[in-house]
Amino acid sequence: MIMYNNLGLFNFSYPFFIGVKMASKPGILTNWPWHPLGSFKWVIVTPWVAHSIYSFIVKDSSEKDLGYFLIFPYMMVRMLHDQIWITLSRYRTAKGNNRIVDKGIEFEQVDRESNWDDQILFNAIIFYMGIMYVPEASQLPLWKTDGVVMTVLLHAGPVEFLYYWLHRALHHHFLYSRYHSHHHSSIVTEPITSVIHPFAEHIAYFLLFAIPLYTTVITKTASIASFAGYVAYIDFMNNLGHCNFEFIPKAVFSIFPFLKYIMYTPTFHSLHHTQFRTNYSLFMPIYDYIYGTVDKTTDTLYETSLKRDEASPDVVHLTHLTTPESIYHLRLGFSSLASKPQTSTWYFYLMWPITFWSVLVTWFYGRTFVLERNAFKMLNLQSWVIPRFHVQYLFEWQREKLNKFVQEAILEAELRKVKVLSLGLSNQANLLNKYGELYMKSYPQLKIKIVDGSSLAVAIVLNNIPKDASQVLFCGKLNKVSYAIANALCERGTKITTLYKDDYDNLQLRLPTEFRESLVFPESSTTKIWLVGDQLNEAEQQKAPKGSLFIPFSQFPPKKLRKDCFYLSTPAMVTPPSLVNVHSCENWLPRRVMSAWRIAGILHALEDWNINECGDVMFSIEKVWQASLYHGFRPLKTNFPLA
Known part of the structure; x- marks a missing residue:
């Protein structure tokens, strides 16, 4: 049972989840035949692709088969079409306006739906084989009006009718538990959810969709336009029905009432994934109306979703792009890449034109955008991204523009009554805005609290340092966090050394007089605990003894150059399970870390701390550490020998 409340949200009761997780007893032909090939599955079509290109180039114009040649390019267009829907859906659902279902997506769903291109590969193989074995399918003209009309009529008639009853049959417990439950594991749908089915189901669906295609072929009315248009229609409607935001204006159905029966909406199909035994139709709801399976809340949910305003967050984390390739790792980019820590992948080199174009666009134009939303203990959380890369923060002539971006984001957050805004990565750089102090001085009347998170970063680093460590070494660029760590270590009685005399002198100036005796500057050091900041180079790493432990206190991780040493993550914690809609990784950090x-901003809102942590202000290290543990955040496990 599912209850619909007056906010346009769904409340899921326990029995429903038992139905969804009816566990799957995989039937025959569940897995795709090329599943063992993994990401190399597309090599299957390379012989056909090579032959189609060769034939198109070599043969005379009268013998060229344009349809045969266009199969693979059109498959790539289909993938681009799906990706555009993925990006649009994730962006709109993150903002919240017109969102249908609020429940979050998790990594399990992303992993399960990562093979969404299998059906495109399957279609490509079928089309190639069709041209080979069905003589009428070759040398198709670009357009034939009678074939287009026949395709429309055959889809509206037998295809929609047969699909309705096939779909109802798939909800019978025998077929459901063996096949269709895989699709219904996704309560909150994404566009690509539409094609996540076992292989056997795709065979059944293709046989249905082949009715208009094969009929027009054998009647010699088929054309490239009718084939491409029909496939595009199926893709478009599939993506529309699973996008989880409503965007079809009510005026459309007011002006053309009959459209209610021949065109479904995102809310119409969303109810099938939540109410389960209603709204079975493919794209035309007419058969649900005929057979009485339309959900009673269809119209109400449609109107409620259309009126839903953009979400108003309680906490905003303001970050920015890192490397040029990071655009692909964004939650709005490739979902499977976003669900893994950011790494360099070989095929990014093949995508350099897109990467270069994105760099140019962000360099000359762009505005801060919403990247993702989360929810935790009644708090609505959002991440906003400044469309600038890390390298741009290193240029002095870019600082005025960057500060303007950050300032505009703060003012927008203030206008939307956000409680806390945390500054991520280089948005809090000392040379840029002195850890956010610049904005507090410019706008002292701000009600929003600005947090740089330094205190929690210090607490995490201190808890990563072995309690029995007698000496540590600071290297890389020192900053506010490093000085606070040094002060806390001196209170412990831990000795501190540095690689360079300048760093030693800076620490001398920053530490209280009673702690300066804890500073030592030997010409050589055997300490194996290295606290590292930004700009740690290879030569400095080579000076570390074998088996050393590198603990970053920086926003960006050091490059791992030593295989005989150990590297910890940048300051971070594991999030509690109750923090929902976490299905992408934060930069290079592991899943759910x-x-x-970012955590510091959440803690400030949860605890309602009435303080800005920016500039030289450092919040209570122990207080913020205990608050993080109280609210369910946990330290990352660190297993390393120090012998």
Whole structure:
């Protein structure tokens, strides 16, 4: 049973989840035949692709088969079409306006739906084989009006009718538990959810969709336009029905009432994934109306979703792009890449034109955008992204523009009554805005609290340092966090050394007089605990003894150059299970791990701390550490020998 409340949200009761997780007893032909090939599955079509290109180039114009040649390019267009829907859906659902279902997506769903291109590969193989074995399918003209009309009529008639009853049959417990439950594991749908089915189901669906295609072929009325248009229609409607935001204006159905029966909406199909035994139709709801399976809340949910305003967050984390390739790892980019820590992949080199174009666009134009939303203990959380890359923060002539971006984001957050805004990565750089102090001085009347997260970063680093460590070494660029760590270590009685005399002198100036005797500057050091900041180079790493432990206190991780040493993550913690809609990784961090600077903003809102942590202000290290543990955040496990 599912209850619909007056906010346009769904409340899921326990029995429903038992139905969804009816566990799957995989039937025959569940897995795709090329499943063992993994990401190399597309090599299957390379012989056909090579032959189609060769034939198109070599043969005379009268013998060229344009349809045969266009199969693979059109498959790529289909993938681009799906990706555009994925990006649009994730962006709109993150903002919240017109969102249908509020429940979050998790990594399990992303992993399960990562093979969404299998059906495109399957279609490509079928089309190639069709041209080979069905003579009438070759040398198709570009357009034939009678074939287009026949395709429309055959889809509206037998295809929609047969699909309705096939779909109802798939909800019978025998077929459901063996096949269709895989699709219904996704309560909150994404566009690509539409094609996540076992292989056997796709065979059945293709046989249905082949009715218009094969009929027009054998009647010699088929054309490239009718084939491409029909496939595009199926893709478009599939993506529309699973996008989880409503966007079809009510005026459409007011002006053309009959459309209610021949065109479904995202809310119409969303109810099938939540109410389960209603709204079975493919794209035309007419058969649900005929057979009385339309959900009673269809119209109400449609109107409620259309009126739903953009979400108003309680906490905003302001971050930015890192490397040029990071655009692909964004939650709005490739979903499977976003669900893994950011790494460099070989095929990014093949995508350099897109990467270069994105760099140019962000360099000259762009505005801060919403990346993702989360929810935790009644707090609505959002991440906003400044469309600038890390390298741009290194240029002095870019600082005025960057500060303007950050300032505009703060003012927008203030206008939307956000409680806390945390500054991530280089948005809090000392040279840029002195850890956010610049904005507090410019706008002292701000009600929003600005947090740089330094205190939690310090607490995490201190808890990563072995309690029995007698000496540590600071290297890389020192900052506010490093000075606070040094002060806390001196209170412990831990000795501190540095690689360079300048760093030693800076620490001398920053530490209280009673702690300066804890500073030592030997010409050589055997300490194996290295606390590292930004700009740690290879030569400095080579000076570390074998088996050393590198503990970053920086926003960006050091490059791992030593295989005989150990590297910890940048300051971060594991998020509690109750923090929902976590299905993408934060930069280079593992799954469900969040940076200290981002967590700090959440803690400030949860505890309602009435303080800005920016500039030289450092919040209570122990207090913020205990608050993080109280609210369910946990340290990352660190297993390393120090012998």
